[in-house]
Amino acid sequence: MSSSDDNVRIFNVWQLTCFGLLTTPLAMAGLAMAMYLPTFYAVDMGLGLGLVGAIFVLGRLLDIVTDPLIGHWSDETRSRFGPRKPWMIAGVLGFSVAVYLFLAPPDTIGPAYLILASGLYFLFYTILDVPYSSIGLEISPDVHERSLLAGSKAIFQVVGAIVAAALPFIMGYSIGEALHVIAYAIIALCFIGLMLFLLFVPTPARTIDSPRLTPVEALKSVLSDRRYRYLLVSFLIVQTANSLVAGLMVLYVVHIVGAAELVGLFLAVLLLSSAAFLPLWIYLSKRYSKKTSWMAAILLCAFALALIPLVGRGDVTGAIILSIIIGSTFGSDAIMPTSMLADIVYEKEQEGNNRLGGLYLAVKNSVSKLSFIVPMGLAFPALGYIGFETTGADGPNAMLTFLFFYSALPILLRLIAFYVLKTGPDFIVVQKRDSAIG
Template sequence: MHSPRTLRELFGYGVLGLPLAALGLPLVVYLPAYYATLPALGTGLVGTMLIVARFFDVVSDPAIGWASDRFPTRFGRRRPWIAAGVPLLMVAAWFLFVPPDSAGWGYLLSWSVLAYLGWTLIYLPYTTLGAELSGDYDERSRVTAFREGFFALGTLVAIALPALIAGGQGGDAAGLAAVAVFLLIGLPLAAGIFLWLVPEPRHIRRQPPDWARGLRLLAGNAPFRRLLIAYLLNGAANGLPAALFMFFVLHVLGGDQIVAGAFLGVYFLSAIAGLPVWLWLGRGWSKHRLWCTSMLFVSAVFAFVPLLGEGDYLGYALICILGGSVLGIDQAIPASIQADVIDEDTAGGGDGRAGLYFGLWGMATKLAFALSLVAFPILEWSGFDASAESNSDGSLVVLALLYGVLPVAVKVGVVALMWRFPLGRERHAHLQASIESASSS
């Protein structure tokens, strides 16, 4: 039996997600759109540099995951990496969010690479530890739900700061600087609370497999392979509207920074409110069916995006409310399934290589975002100009298709892949019994 985590522990675990989310949203939504307007850069060049930075970042995920599995310290396996990543991320985020007007491709690339590295040092061990806090099928969803709830709160902070600054005539640059200041204060504070309140579970170490056997276990983990592909595709489907959100609001709906902030606020408030509702609706379901249902729901909602035009604020707000209501499920449930998939490896003798697995999933996340950034060169090819007051009808149609149609098609494919996922409640209970038997012997 697995004892549920206390609210104190769940709060300590979840709170670190708040400043990480405050950084994450601007990196995806605000930053590319802002850098695209700088004199030495453009939409296509910004997209290319961010893709290159992401490919640098891809290499670090499995390396850090493997190292956090294999080099335990008296402070734990995951926590030292988080502590090391905090100062690096603080410095890199400051320079990335407060660039000089003369910033070019080298500036954007170098500070993006360092910011991504700092993020990985924190986020990968953080999510890995979340999977290790419980082995219970439903408790794992509770842990990830707390994390995603704080992520939604942090995202609201990231939305409110630029919107408030813009409303005070501070502009995009001042809004990004405000987010950077919040990160400088909030990240070390949240990390300190996390390190104080969250105990790292003791790792019962068995004889680790050699590389050859370890790779065979990894390659033979059929649920892992299927989930990894689904995770990559769904990440790309989510990354497209995230990366193109500002362009869509500004150039299709005809809004401004304040309007964009209001829409994001509605979207993430709906995510906070919708997470417990969807968890309640899906109680007793297998996780993959709940995830698939949420993807079908948001696909049906987003299918109406291409019908929107200038001034269609009410229709878009309704899409934000309904689509945002399943965001928490779309983030929390796959992460909970990831932890279950690792049990296949552990039961087969893999020595609980959660860090390596989460490193590979982190790599998939970065590749997914890199794939979504291909939209920037495509937009430039269509004639779209982020700094122009108006764009051609053809380029705006391309923008709407990339923002609202392509993600729906990809998500429907993910549902087809995951609907008959082989790891449900009964299979997981069998795996946990096998792991507990091996640990006690």
């Protein structure tokens, strides 16, 4: 919580909208990449699941390296337009080309095309997203307004994901046709979002006179902050738990609930509930603290996951209720760590330190991407070994194995994260009037 009640907010609703809108095309691209493109390239384009899977995993591993580098280079950029905007402009231009190549390929391609298109996609996604999201950490001097900024991005992220998920079904398109339309929509929204951001989002500048840091020096400075280390560990644990639930949700709906035709509905429920409950988590963060709000969400999700074994085949209503509760906590998992990170970054920059917001965020992004790789390397091979994809929950020990990965392990991880946060340092910062952004 803030130690000052001074009103130092600088954003109105329109400015929050202009700030968050650029998240929509990024979310559309992210969902298309996760939901449509693996199958499209493997089956429709005939490249095979093994090859496509390997290329996509390598792309994610590349992100873990490029994210911190681009974050650091963005921090160290010194121009009359500030450090972030030149990267955002270059990112929009490059990302637009990459999206078209990736989502709208020619009829006949080979592995080299996918490597090139996906590599450009992952690279320019980072070049656009890291500097853009870094601004959200630095831009407001108000401790609670930082939660609103994170909330704005979260809402537009949900909008983008829903649009990309629903478009093929609403328009009656094939996946290939839908990907073309999604590509054009992403490109248009990127330029619209960038224009509105540049015109209406206030970004006061902070002059940096201190010597430049090498990537290693900057990384050491970032990781030397005890609060950041606790935040990073907690975030990694929670995201790992969430990746298990999100990654196995389709199998849960199809084989446990027995409602394959409702997979889209369950996805929509998760996304919409994560957005609908954002005001609750922001209220709790203002009433108590951001850490308390996040810990409450962690426990609530663990409680809902503990009820999963009680939902049997055909109990669609019970499964949807639990999905609403679980989805509602995803919003807190998204905005509270980001807002807490913004407090740390703002406080550090007020002390006159080097600009490090991009690197702080990029390391957090790398952790998030790593968390989605590791669980899938555990859960999917184990379920594949027992033949879950063919026998479903009727195979020997199949139900127990699935519930371990979908319920028990995420509960355990969330309780560990709760303990780490509870025993870790406080995240209370001093609010100051002078705003700072690089």
